[in-house]
Amino acid sequence: VTRTLIAELSAKVGEQVTIRGWVNALRDQKRMQFLVVRDETGLAQAVAEKHDPPSQLNEQISALTPESAISVSGTVVADERVKLGGLELRLEHLQADSLAEPELPVAADSALDKRIDWRYLDLRRPDRRLIFEVQTTVERAMREFWREQGFIELHSPKLMGSASESGAELFKVEYFDRTAYLAQSPQFYKQMAMAAGFGRVFEVGPVFRANPSFTSRHDTEFTSVDVEISWIDSHEDEMAFEEAWLAHELAVLAREHGEEIEHTFDTQVVVPQLPFPRITLAQAKEMLREDDLPAPGAGLDLDPGSERALSSIVKQRHGHEFAFVIDYPTAVRPFYHMRHAEDQGLTKSFDLLWRGIELTTGAQREHRYEQLVAQAREKGVETGPIQYYLDFFRFGCPPHGGFGFGLTRLLMQLLAQDNVREVTFLYRGPHRLVP
Amino acid sequence: VTRTLIAELSAKVGEQVTIRGWVNALRDQKRMQFLVVRDETGLAQAVAEKHDPPSQLNEQISALTPESAISVSGTVVADERVKLGGLELRLEHLQADSLAEPELPVAADSALDKRIDWRYLDLRRPDRRLIFEVQTTVERAMREFWREQGFIELHSPKLMGSASESGAELFKVEYFDRTAYLAQSPQFYKQMAMAAGFGRVFEVGPVFRANPSFTSRHDTEFTSVDVEISWIDSHEDEMAFEEAWLAHELAVLAREHGEEIEHTFDTQVVVPQLPFPRITLAQAKEMLREDDLPAPGAGLDLDPGSERALSSIVKQRHGHEFAFVIDYPTAVRPFYHMRHAEDQGLTKSFDLLWRGIELTTGAQREHRYEQLVAQAREKGVETGPIQYYLDFFRFGCPPHGGFGFGLTRLLMQLLAQDNVREVTFLYRGPHRLVP
Numbered sequence: 071v072t073r074t075l076i077a078e079l080s081a082k083v084g085e086q087v088t089i090r091g092w093v094n095a096l097r098d099q100k101r102m103q104f105l106v107v108r109d110e111t112g113l114a115q116a117v118a119e120k121h122d123p124p125s126q127l128n129e130q131i132s133a134l135t136p137e138s139a140i141s142v143s144g145t146v147v148a149d150e151r152v153k154l155g156g157l158e159l160r161l162e163h164l165q166a167d168s169l170a171e172p173e174l175p176v177a178a179d180s181a182l183d184k185r186i187d188w189r190y191l192d193l194r195r196p197d198r199r200l201i202f203e204v205q206t207t208v209e210r211a212m213r214e215f216w217r218e219q220g221f222i223e224l225h226s227p228k229l230m231g232s233a234s235e236s237g238a239e240l241f242k243v244e245y246f247d248r249t250a251y252l253a254q255s256p257q258f259y260k261q262m263a264m265a266a267g268f269g270r271v272f273e274v275g276p277v278f279r280a281n282p283s284f285t286s287r288h289d290t291e292f293t294s295v296d297v298e299i300s301w302i303d304s305h306e307d308e309m310a311f312e313e314a315w316l317a318h319e320l321a322v323l324a325r326e327h328g329e330e331i332e333h334t335f336d337t338q339v340v341v342p343q344l345p346f347p348r349i350t351l352a353q354a355k356e357m358l359r360e361d362d363l364p365a366p367g368a369g370l371d372l373d374p375g376s377e378r379a380l381s382s383i384v385k386q387r388h389g390h391e392f393a394f395v396i397d398y399p400t401a402v403r404p405f406y407h408m409r410h411a412e413d414q415g416l417t418k419s420f421d422l423l424w425r426g427i428e429l430t431t432g433a434q435r436e437h438r439y440e441q442l443v444a445q446a447r448e449k450g451v452e453t454g455p456i457q458y459y460l461d462f463f464r465f466g467c468p469p470h471g472g473f474g475f476g477l478t479r480l481l482m483q484l485l486a487q488d489n490v491r492e493v494t495f496l497y498r499g500p501h502r503l504v505p
Numbered sequence: 506v507t508r509t510l511i512a513e514l515s516a517k518v519g520e521q522v523t524i525r526g527w528v529n530a531l532r533d534q535k536r537m538q539f540l541v542v543r544d545e546t547g548l549a550q551a552v553a554e555k556h557d558p559p560s561q562l563n564e565q566i567s568a569l570t571p572e573s574a575i576s577v578s579g580t581v582v583a584d585e586r587v588k589l590g591g592l593e594l595r596l597e598h599l600q601a602d603s604l605a606e607p608e609l610p611v612a613a614d615s616a617l618d619k620r621i622d623w624r625y626l627d628l629r630r631p632d633r634r635l636i637f638e639v640q641t642t643v644e645r646a647m648r649e650f651w652r653e654q655g656f657i658e659l660h661s662p663k664l665m666g667s668a669s670e671s672g673a674e675l676f677k678v679e680y681f682d683r684t685a686y687l688a689q690s691p692q693f694y695k696q697m698a699m700a701a702g703f704g705r706v707f708e709v710g711p712v713f714r715a716n717p718s719f720t721s722r723h724d725t726e727f728t729s730v731d732v733e734i735s736w737i738d739s740h741e742d743e744m745a746f747e748e749a750w751l752a753h754e755l756a757v758l759a760r761e762h763g764e765e766i767e768h769t770f771d772t773q774v775v776v777p778q779l780p781f782p783r784i785t786l787a788q789a790k791e792m793l794r795e796d797d798l799p800a801p802g803a804g805l806d807l808d809p810g811s812e813r814a815l816s817s818i819v820k821q822r823h824g825h826e827f828a829f830v831i832d833y834p835t836a837v838r839p840f841y842h843m844r845h846a847e848d849q850g851l852t853k854s855f856d857l858l859w860r861g862i863e864l865t866t867g868a869q870r871e872h873r874y875e876q877l878v879a880q881a882r883e884k885g886v887e888t889g890p891i892q893y894y895l896d897f898f899r900f901g902c903p904p905h906g907g908f909g910f911g912l913t914r915l916l917m918q919l920l921a922q923d924n925v926r927e928v929t930f931l932y933r934g935p936h937r938l939v940p
Contacts, residue, residue: 110704167903167904193698202659229676229933232939262624267544267629268545268628278664469602
């Protein structure tokens, strides 16, 4: 059977076609039966005249339940009175591919947790589907940019022999007769690619955090986008890359989905001006204080509240939705972040804020073996379990840096969603492992 | 510093440039010093005249060790006597970004296991790097094809509340106060996307198998490429998709890397003719017997030996490198494979063989709830733990099917490598969790 998509119907007036989708609505009237069918491209009305006694087709239609999967064949007729695109399908044949049980367990206004219980029904809503169309496009746009700059794609292992970073929030795996750990990020491996001379790499893949929190921004598994670049002079090179890369993605999104996003989510896709503002963490705290807002003390990072506040101040003062906050103190950054030559208390690092939340953490990495080992010891990191990582720096490692980027956080802000669970295909949290 | 890639040098004759890469070789002679530098695009010679007493530059060069990461600046000079592209760099400045320790722990001819211990050094060899350039291209080509056909990209969870399939070869994760499992495939979730009305989806991501074997084809974590398509009429639709998709990828690879692959690995990228031969499993066994080769008995699957033998027979008889083996008996396929309406002992399934190994397993899935539950029970599958999966079929699920495809197996055959470990960025096996 050749399937015609509903979006293609307007080019098929007068032709016999088969459309395949779901029963969106059914009006079973005395003289006519109206069936609204939904597929991934839209809605269409199919009609059948009711006979007395009812024809076999009439009985088939009457037996349908909402959300059943069906294939309907008939002739496409133009009729200006029909709201759905001025077209309808004069029904000739119906096949119920899969009848839905009569009572649907969930509706659009059900609580989020309930909707996730029946995620596949939730995802049938066109606005939920749009989220994943947008995700597909944004990843494609990322890849276009990487391709033009000669990046290599990595698939680094998610099973590790020891912790990649702090050892906190780590999931343990029973691995034959020993213990493995799930990767919290591809950090060490993308640095290995630099030591391997790969030059520029990216990875899009799952990362795992045994974080017991239930906030709207946390989950135990999410898709991380990672970039690492060799032969940089400082973290400025990474920021220059990231802002150009993001502007490309947002330009593609604005072009391909801008109208639909505005119509569906009441929010605009804004293509940002380059460069994004750069604000040192010290300046950021000063800006908060100037606006009589609480600012974290010396040596402390911004908390989510101050990130939100800072984003609005930057919006006001610079008219910009993005802000790079740079030069975090050594105390709040991991041991492998490079320090400023002239100030060992500051790292060559950055976060990227967008619309009030942190999208990215990045830094130039320390690539000098002795310095790296010294920084690990100073931070109290046990070097034994990560010797394999330290070994990457023993036989000629170029200066390099990169960043990690949260895909779900991007989608959440882009589509004005209030919870990462809405923009994750299947959310995983401390109490959530199904479906 | 603006870095010039070695491949760009020929356009820079007479200019002052900086190249950044690794010390590939050093000849420290009486009157001249010759330095061969390697970056991700090639090799270049840099030369310095030796002064008496040696200049600071001379001393810097003499202190270099093989594989050190360096930045060298100088003027590009055309000289036909120079083997490396008829160009050399007259050295003016050298910066040792990271000196390698003098004794390299591994060489190109070291044993595979030793090379993996020092994988980043192994990956500096241009032929190893080419593997990952090819991987990047093949994934890009896959995505081009998916995009043209309106596919949505999935990122399905790798943490599951219960086994996805048999329960064998499953890794257990300590998940707060309970046990989670690592996904062996995105099978159930890509089917959920069909129930959600996503129509056509793909996923490229890690899968995990607690398989204790050490063969050249097995690992405990690998990159799976998964495709699922709704509204199919039979598994034939999936095979038609897959062969066109593969032909596209191989055409792109032949165009972009064909010469380099032939030169480096002494193997040709052959763009296949469509359609690929289809052979029922029963016919396949008959073909083996006709050639006096051992064939598996009734109700049994092909083993690796008979897969190799069958591939050569198909090559001889059909002149084709690919073969779809179809219609496997119910006994050797999972419960969710759809059965032929006219023969419940046969499934609507296929494997794809290429150059002697299995690249793909695919099938039309059973989308009718009652039938699916009956098949699970008949196979002795406990339905309690997978009720969440069975629920996908209760509220209108379209007919659908798909396949899983092993990226490393494709690369192994394409590049004539004899072990998946060679084409995996970092192999994971029962005894291998580092680096």
